Amino acid sequence: MNTFYLHKYPSIRLIIPWIAGVFCGDRFFGCSPQLFWGILVFCFFFGLSIALYFLERYALRWCFGIIAFALCFTGGWMGITWQLQQTTDYAFPKKETVYRVLITDVPQAKEHTYLCQVLLKEHCDSIDSYPIERKSILYLQRDSASSRLKGGDELLVFTRISPPVNNKNFDEFDYARYLTRRGISGTGYVPSGKWMLLSSDSSPISLSLPPDGTVNRSSGMSILNLRNIANxxxxxxxxxxxxxxxxxxxxxxxxxxxxxxxxxxxxxxxxxxxxxxxxxxxxxxxxxxxxxxxxxxxxxxxxxxxxxxxxxxxxxxxxxxxxxxxxxxxxxxxxxxxxxxxxxxxxxxxxxxxxxxxxxxxxxxxxxxxxxxxxxxxxxxxxxxxxxxxxxxxxxxxxxxxxxxxxxxxxxxxxxxxxxxxxxxxxxxxxxxxxxxxxxxxxxxxxxxxxxxxxxxxxxxxxxxxxxxxxxxxxxxxxxxxxxxxxxxxxxxxxxxxxxxxGIWLYPLEVFGIYVVLSLLFYYFKVRRCRNLIICLCSILLLSVCHVMIYWIDRPQSSLVFYNVRGCPAVHCIESDGRSWINYADTLSDKKLLKRVATNYWNHRHLLLPEEITADCQTGAFSRRQQIISYYGCRVCMVTDNRWRNKSAVSALYTIDYLYLCKGYDGHLEELTKLFAPGCILLDASLSEHRRNLLEEECRQSGLRFISLSEEGSVCFLL
Structure with missing residues (x-):
């Protein structure tokens, strides 16, 4: 079978430009809509002009292939663009609102919540209700009532729903894009007491809504959709x-x-x-x-x-x-x-x-x-x-x-x-x-x-x-x-x-190169020509050179890294030989969550398994004492409790490069600046939104440089 003659496989000739169009439509979605329309108009007029001028000339029949390629490419681009727009074209209210939702899948039990995939039917206010028809994910606080929910139940919830966002950590899984591709328009958290069951297959359960939301009860039982029947x-x-x-x-x-x-x-x-x-x-x-x-x-x-x-x-x-x-x-x-x-x-x-x-x-x-x-x-x-x-x-x-x-x-x-x-x-x-x-x-x-x-x-x-x-x-x-x-x-x-x-790390370009090499090797074994073998060897050499260059560019460098991981304040000290130390605030930190978030980054930078530090220690250029970390002359003070409160000094005791404020400290920034002379304030993701806003305002009033990890994501400082 001559599998390498592409003209014998018309479906392959159609699927290649279609895949290219889908990939480009996803890649450039939301970045430049003018680019899409420009390509669409270009493909249309280019194809039309060729069709009108060369249609009856058999020698130029390849022009039909160009038109088909352009149409498939445009079709793939339009298909993915339309599908993603259905997910992202709705603006949710900025504050808590009453929503009528339908649970479309079996709720999944998490550590403290139940994850429910829902269809947002409408949102309500004191005047009227407004249809939405968007898919969302709600996290309901675990209790005896939420444990009885199932697919097909209809609820009223009082919550704030926002579009999916990422934590902006280095090389972290793009969870927001993953949800968008699945058609999920938003996510929200619903505490106990802020939802009410409207209808179910079983007897209705009466639960109280917050006093802000007064709505009418839905009539009749919910009709299970096909997914619920399958579940x-x-x-x-x-x-x-x-x-x-x-x-x-x-x-x-x-x-x-x-x-x-x-x-x-x-x-x-x-x-x-x-x-x-x-x-x-x-x-x-x-x-x-x-x-x-x-x-x-x-x-x-x-x-x-x-x-x-x-x-x-x-x-x-x-x-x-x-x-x-x-x-x-x-x-x-x-x-x-x-x-x-x-x-x-x-x-x-x-x-x-x-x-x-x-x-x-x-x-x-x-x-x-x-x-x-x-x-x-x-x-x-x-x-x-x-x-x-x-x-x-x-x-x-x-x-x-x-x-x-x-x-x-x-x-x-x-x-x-x-x-x-x-x-x-x-x-x-x-x-x-x-x-x-x-x-x-x-x-x-x-x-x-x-x-x-x-x-x-x-x-x-x-x-x-x-x-x-x-x-x-x-x-x-x-x-x-x-x-x-x-x-x-x-x-x-x-x-x-x-x-x-x-711990293997490959770039998308390397994966593409590997498949090109495999295709060339397969072609060589089919035709057994010396010229094809030379092309294969040159491709392998080129791929190896690219890998070595990228590996050198991404080599470890002496640096400090702070991650945007809620519930796990940590300072990552990285050595140029691949060794590193992660300084946790205490032994109760959510280390599994940090590892899950940062493993890709560690593989990308070719780091060895980091050494975990939870107490005072000293080794080489690294030392930690009273949660003050010194690494290659750079000092970081982790403030995770109130040990520095109600203390005074005539002048600053320490010059601190980075003052790392985490959950557990209840004082004001002024108390810390009397003890330390910080070069930069880092606000950890563990801080509540209210607490973080107060500290940000204090930094502005004092003229101090600050970085909020919740907004900026991971940050890296080269030493």
Missing amino acids: SCRGKVISLYRELGFDGDELAVLSALTIGDKTDLSESVRESYSIAGASHILALSGLHIGLLCALLLFILKPLAERGKTGRCVCAVLLFLLLWAFAFLTGLSPSVVRSVTMFSLLTVAGMFGRQSFSLNTLAATAWIMLLCNPVWLFDVGFQLSFVAVISILLLQPLVFRLFTMKTKIGKYVWGILSVSIAAQVGTAPLIMFYFSRFSTHFLLTNLVVIPLVTIILYVAVLMLFLTPVSWLQIWVAEGARKLLEVLNLFVRWVEQLPYSSID
């Missing part, structure tokens, strides 16, 4: 699993494997599967849909053998069952991609058409991005398509490296060759997004894939045996044992030496 079905399946004795990690893994519910997966289980290279097992994708499709084809085989009518009925049933399963799992991008692919493959196969090809895959991607352009930025979407492309292109080459004569040998080498092909294709993306590479992925997949296949088929049998409870219990016991074996094997692989390489 209800998933809840019933999980309840059945619990009744059959599944619990803990076995229940969490079984729910993830069969219905795509990963809410009960603990961090330890996620980490074990990630290190072992088996994370793809926990995310419903082509493997799971393929196994389900094979089972359905086996069941429907007698029907398919009854002529053309039987094949048509079989195709329709298969199509409906696959999409019913996709609906049950929440229509995630990877499931939609897989179900779309297998729907096309099975229908085409039943009518004797060629089915599985790059062209079909590209058509599937184009249909998905046409329906929802933001799926392009979903990690599961990217990994799913890249894995399938790699299997299609690389697996035949890898499989032909060794010739197996026995059936068992061919089966084992088939699994390994598929795993190698998928891993080669997805490795750059995995390292880019997760900064990790699993070294034992071959061993893991050799055991895990057959085991998961058995578990899935046993789980389906277990569900079908629901009317026969005594037999279902025996099958459930077998499924439980298989899940225990699966988890034990994954944890065993996790404990093997050098099971993963962590």
Whole structure:
């Protein structure tokens, strides 16, 4: 198959400019709307002029390709721009307001709150109500009343909702853009007593609203949307699993494997599967849909053998069952991609058409991005398509490296060759997004894939045996044992030496370069020309030079870093050799949150694991005493309590470069300036908004330079 002749794959020629348009539309959204309209007008008149002048000249038929390219590029740009505008074009009131909301998903329990995805129906004031129809995320304070909420409940809430924002920390995950791409227009916090249940499937619960909000009660019960029906079905399946004795990690893994519910997966289980290279097992994708499709084809085989009518009925049933399963799992991008692919493959196969090809895959991607352009930025979407492309292109080459004569040998080498092909294709993306590479992925997949296949088929049998409870219990016991074996094997692989390489940092440009090199290598192995090999080697050399240059530019430098992490005041002292010390205010700081926020920055700057400091100490150029940190002659005073209050001195005792004010100090700035001569005041994110405003005003009156981390984000001072 000459896969490198692009003109044989029209869907690929369409999807490439469409992806480029979606990417550019997202990248420049909100920055320069004139640029979009300029490109749109240019593409229109350029395409129109070429079409009118050269349309009947066959020698210039390539002009039609330019027009099609421009239209696809513009279509992708318009699609993503329109979708993002639907999310960001609403201005929320600046103060607390009464909103009528509909919970659209199952509330997720957090440490102190319940995260509820809601549809804002309208906001109300003393005069009238005004429709909104925007999606939002509300954090309801945990109590006995909020614990009983579920999808489909309609509430009145009294809160302030604001557009998603980032904390502006270095290399932090862009959470605001992530929510915007998911269609979330705003977020808000709702304390206890500031919401009221209007309607529910169960008996209404009367709770008090604040006296500011007097509104009428909604009539009738809320009508559950399709998502709530799917959530209800998933809840019933999980309840059945619990009744059959599944619990803990076995229940969490079984729910993830069969219905795509990963809410009960603990961090330890996620980490074990990630290190072992088996994370793809926990995310419903082509493997799971393929196994389900094979089972359905086996069941429907007698029907398919009854002529053309039987094949048509079989195709329709298969199509409906696959999409019913996709609906049950929440229509995630990877499931939609897989179900779309297998729907096309099975229908085409039943009518004797060629089915599985790059062209079909590209058509599937184009249909998905046409329906929802933001799926392009979903990690599961990217990994799913890249894995399938790699299997299609690389697996035949890898499989032909060794010739197996026995059936068992061919089966084992088939699994390994598929795993190698998928891993080669997805490795750059995995390292880019997760900064990790699993070294034992071959061993893991050799055991895990057959085991998961058995578990899935046993789980389906277990569900079908629901009317026969005594037999279902025996099958459930077998499924439980298989899940225990699966988890034990994954944890065993996790404990093997050098099971993963962590702390990897790749730039987007490097990822693009790696895929270019892989494409050139694939092309060389297809044509075996010396010229192509030279091009490959030059590309690898160029990529290596770029990596070395970027590594040198981002080398560690002696510096002080302050992070915008609420509840975790810290001073990060960085050495030029990669060593560093993080000075926490006390042992109760939220260290996990800081590590989650700053890990990407540490990987980016190629830092070793920082040493945690919570008490006085001295080592080399670094010392800490009474929360006064000295590093290469630079002094930082962390003020986290009232130890410096009610003390006086004739003149300033210390010259402080940075006075770091955190939650816990209740005095005025004037008391501190009598003891210290600060060069700059740093206001930590742990301070309340009211307290921060007071300190900012004191700084202005005293003429002191100040930086608010809540507004500026992370700051770095080179020494």
